[in-house]
Structures are given as C-alpha cells and as structure tokens.
Amino acid sequence: MPSLIQKALDWVPMRDFAAAHVGFTGRFNRATRRLDREGGPAILAAQAHFHFGEQLVIPVATKRLTTRLRDNISDRGQLRWIGTHFLDGSNWSRVVEPLDKSSSHAEIVELVETRQDFRAGARYQAYAERIRGGATVKRNRIALDTIDKLDNFFEYYLALIADIEKNGIVPHSDLGLRGQTGRRHRWTRTFWQDLAERDIGVAIGADGTLIRHTNGKHRMAAALTLGIEHIPVEIRLVHAGWLMRRSERLGLSPADALVATLEQARATGWPAP
Template identity: 60%
Template sequence: MANQYTFPGPVYKRLPPDMRPPSPSLAQRFLDWIPVHDFMAARSGFTSRFNRTVARLATEGGSGLSAAQSHFHFGDALFLTIDPKIVRTRLRDNFFDGNRPRWIGRHFLDGGDWRPILQPINRSFSHEEIVEICQLRRNFREGLCYRRYADNINSGVAVRRNRVTINTIDKLDSYFEYYLALIENIEENGIVPRGDLGLKDQTSQWHRWTRSLWQDLAERDIGVAIDASGRLVRHTSGKHRMAAALALGIDSVPVEIRLVHAGWLLRRSERLGLSPEEALLATIKRARLKGWPVK
C-alpha cells in the first residue's frame, strides 16, 4: 500500500556525513525531564487536537503532536504483544527533513515519506553485536564486532556505544559481558515489560561502562512505529532486546507504539467509520486479539 500512497511534503533523507544530529537545548532537556506542559495538555482538548493533526499531516506532511503528550493521554492503550519476526525494518533515529536535522522520537504523528530513512533491522550495529554474542556466548572475543572495536581501541580510537565512550579493552569486555547477561536472562525469562524492572534491566548487574545513566532513566519498552502501509517498524528504544528476541527465536515480545503515520491512520479512520483516535485504539485492541497486521 505504501507505493499507492502519495506522500505530501518533503522526502526525509539520511543525515549527510558532515551534519551532526540535533542536540536539545538545556531548556528542552528540562522540559523533557519534567514535562508538566505535556502532562496538562494530554488532559485538556487532546482528542480534538489529535484528530485535527491527523487530517492536516495526511494532506500537508510534516510532523505534529508531542510524543510525551500522547504517552500521557493514551497510557497503557499503546502497549501490545507481537511476534518480533513481523518487524523487519527500523527507522533511523536522526534524519534531514529538507530544512534541518531532526530526531525521529519528538512527535507521535508524522505524514512524511519515511522510505529513505528505513533500514533493514539486521543492518544495525546493535543487531550485529547481539547476533554475534548469541552465537559465540562466552567466546565473544572471537567475533568480528568485538575484534573490530578492539582494533580501534588499540589504535587509539575510542568506540562510542550507548552514549558511553569505550576506550579500554576492560570497558569493551564489560560492554559485551553485559549484553551476554541480558541475552541469557531473556533466554530464560523472555522479554520482561519495563514496568516490571528496576534500573538493572534484565541482568541483575550494574553496568556503568555499558550505558549512560540517562539511558537507564529514560529506557522504555521496545518502541515501534506504524508506517504508511500499516506495517510495524522498530522505533527508538529496545534495539538490543528486539535483536535478542529475533536471534533467540522468541515469538512474543511487549512493545509500545510511539509513532503513527498520519496517512495510514486517516485511511484506517475512513475504513472503520471512526475518528482517527477511535480508529487507532480500535486497531490496537483488535491486534491484541488477532495479531498484527490488522485487516
């Protein structure tokens, strides 16, 4: 269906090599950490804004409606369990919209052409690392990913993973050992919803050379987006857990819908004879019973 849909607005593009991803201001970081405005907006006139925004973005393109507002408004209604094998692509975190670089996770609704910033899920560094650890387990030092990183470190080139600088072999070992522990836990217990976990994730280990404290505090369930064809694509957090689920053959993982293509939702709304908000909720409810994709 994506090839039958005419995307309004500019085509999204990968960031040029010389363009840095956007960095939020201190004021924006504060608002993200204490989102009082989004909390209040989620409880005042949200439904009418949501429905108007879907109609506008489907015809004009662009993005709208804060992801935080949508999270506060919909709450648990955005969660469902899926078979991870249906998720075959991922959205790049940062992209160029024709005017400026942007982070994909800022908004809940979008009407742009995502195709240039979609990538097969198995082509990400995180996916390669996890698959390699699943195969080699405690022999992870023999893997191509580990050896590549070790060669960089030994040459004086630090590795940047999870917003943490890895500049010694000890730190590199800690990084791989943490994800080995994560894989072993997932193998035993499956993917556990974030609400059931503390800051130690699924490993019962502290990991300061593996992830930044900010990532620990901001971590959420595996994120997915609904694209213009109604397919689920991986979006923002949960890349290592999704990779582990796929590598281990797990057939059920909890996910949270964090981005919805306005073109798909408007068509879904018209098909069901419901408002866009009602159509989204009805589709998720049906998916919990019938699975995704929803016919």
C-alpha cells in the first residue's frame, strides 16, 4: 500500500512542476516554431501554468469575448481534447462557435432574466419535465434526478449571479476554494472541481482573438449578461501561428514575446500593440 506521502506526491503534478523549471524556455521556443510549421499540440498546460504563473492573468473588456472553443478538435483524423496542451498549431475554424451555443451560457442568461421565478424559465421546465419522466439530467458533472436537486442547482447559480452582480468577477487568487458562492449548495460542485477551479480561461486564436476556453463558462455568461465591463481571464491556450508573428514583430523569442505581450495587455488592454 502506498504511503500518504506517496499518494500526495502522485496527486501533485511533480513532474510538470519540475518540467516547468528545468529547460522549459528552450522547449517552449522550439515547440512554437515547430507547431507553426507542422501544426498539432505541444507543451502541457500544467507546465505552462507552473512556469508563467500569474503572468497569464490579464484584465480584458468583457465584450471582447463572444466565442468559445469546443472541447474536442479533429487533428489528423483523430479526436482529441483541446485542453491538455498550452500551445496548438491546428486549424480551429471548426471548433470556434458563439458563446450562446453553450447550454451553460443559456442557463445563466435565463436565470438573470427570471431570478427567483426560475421555475418559469423554459430551460428549467424542460429539465423538470425530463426528470418527472424518469430521466436523469447531467449538468456540471452532477446527476440531477429529483426536482429538489434541480432547484438547488439553479439556486447555486442564482447565488453566483448575485455575488458577481455585487462584486464583479473576483480574481481567483483572491478567493481560494470559497469561490463566489461561499458554502451554499455545495453539493452542486465536487471538491475536485473547486480544487481545480481557476480564473476564466481563454485561448489566443491565430488572429489574436480571445476565445473562452475551459474554466469559467458560468462566470463568463453572468458577466456578459449583467453587463460587467472588465473581467480577469487566464491565458490557457495559445495558437503557435499568432505567437510566431508576435515573436517576429517584437524581435524576441516566443516565450519572451508572450510575456511581453501579456505585460503590455495588463497596462493598456487587449490587444496589445
């Protein structure tokens, strides 16, 4: 039986942490140049997160985010989850879609409109009808198989909306595990989801457009619907083609060009000049 220390070390991505600090910059620069020529993914997202840290978090005008990346991409005849890596040189044209195509986005829009009368909303009623018919509705990795669970699910996001309306989108570094809903309706999210929660994730597309990616779909929807003007986001994926052009324009290595661009964006907004 492995010891508690061994289990902890298995859980903490020690290899990624080490890889983020030993030879990372050289591998990152070589990978960017290769992906720009050949396409495909490189550099694990966890390694980039450990290496760049808070440098990846920038403020953006909320209205700039109008699209999202779908979770999976077809790459050389195979389907792969696009959230594993930090760099990608693939064609994203078929996996970028409007935010309002997301069920999570539509739920939040409906809740902002209906508030405490959420049971009158079309999406709530559709879920309720399915549950009364004996089906289980799977939302946010939680199985909703009773009306009470459905109500609590919607009430959880009502609390999220109320907090964002009062406080805006708070940087995750200021929140920890508390999130923006405190301890209310905690069963609607697993402990591991809270542990993995980060700032609203975005990808930088080949043309420099910011695209919502992975974390924060509900917070993003709430910010847009409530008219929150600026939000903190975390760069979670970068298109190699865009980064190579930034590298050439600035006369810097790809890694240095990314850091310089994000630093400028924190000062003057996105897109950085």
